Amino acid sequence: MKIAIGADHGGFRLKDDIVTFLKELGHEVEDFGCDCDQSVDYPDYAVPVCDAVVEGKADRGILVCGTGIGMSIAANKIPGIRCALVHDMFSAQATRDHNDSNVLAMGERVIGPGLAEEIVKIWVGTEFSNGERHIGRLNKVKALEDKYTLHP
Template identity: 45%
Template sequence: MSNSATPSFPLRVALGGDHAGFPLKSAIVERYGSLLTSLTDCGTHNTESCDYPDFAISVSREIIEGRADKGIVVCGSGVGVSVAANKIPGIRAAICHDTYSAHQGVEHDDMNVLCIGGRIIGSELAFEIIDAFLKAKYEPGERHARRLDKVLQIEAKGLGILNA
C-alpha cells in the first residue's frame, strides 16, 4: 500500500527501538514520516546491539515533556519495551500484535505507547496495528474513567494502594 492510500494523522509521535526492532522501525519511519504532524526518531539508527530500556525512556520522555502525543517502541518481542515503558509514571504502554487491542487499548485504557515485536510480526500487519492505534481516541465513559482512575492510583501509590 502506498503512502497516498493511507490517511494522514494530525499527531506528534515519538518512535524508538533497539537493534532487534531497527528493521521494522525503519519501515515505520518510511511509511509514517510524511503522514504525521511530526515523527521524532529516538533511535537506534543501526543494528548494533543496544539496550531496549534506553529507547522506552527516550520515547516516554517525549510524551511526558509534551513533545509527542503518542509513542511507538519496537524491540524483538515487544515485551521488553512494554515492561520498561510501564515503569515510567504517566506512560500506559501495551504490546499489541492485533488491531483490536491497539484501538481498544486507547479507547478504554488511554494507552499512549504502542509496543511491537519486530521479530514477531511483519511490516504490513504492523502498519495496520499502528493505523488502529493512531486513529483511536480515549472514550472516557464512566466505567472506563473509573478503571483508569484506579490504574492512576496504583501508579501514584504502588503497593501502598493496599492500605487505602
C-alpha cells in the same frame, strides 16, 4: 500528531518502516534510534520516547524491539505511561478506546511490516472513548502508580 519512536537492535528495521509510514500519513515523527543491529539495551531507547510523551513533547510514542515485551516492561515503569504491547488490530483499537494507551509496543520478530502498519494506523486513529467506566478504571491505575512510586 507528533509521535516519538524508538527501537533497539531487534526492532530498528520495523521502526524505520513505521517512521516512513507515519510520515506518509502526515504525522510528525521524532526518531530516538537505534539505527543498527549491534546489541543495545532497550531501556536506553524506551526512556527518551516515554519522557517525550510524559513531558508533552510528543502526543504518543511507539517502541519496537524483538518481541515488544522488554520495551513495554521498561515503558510501564515510567509514571504517566500506559504502554500496550500489541500484535493484532483488535487490541490496537481496544487499548486506545478503553485504556487510553499513550505508548504502543510491538515486536519485529513477531509481526511483519504490513500488519505493523495496520496496527499503527488503527492505534493512531482511535480516540479514547472517555466512558465513565473506563475513566474510573484509569483512575484506579493512576492510584496504583501513585502508591508504588517512590517519592523523594
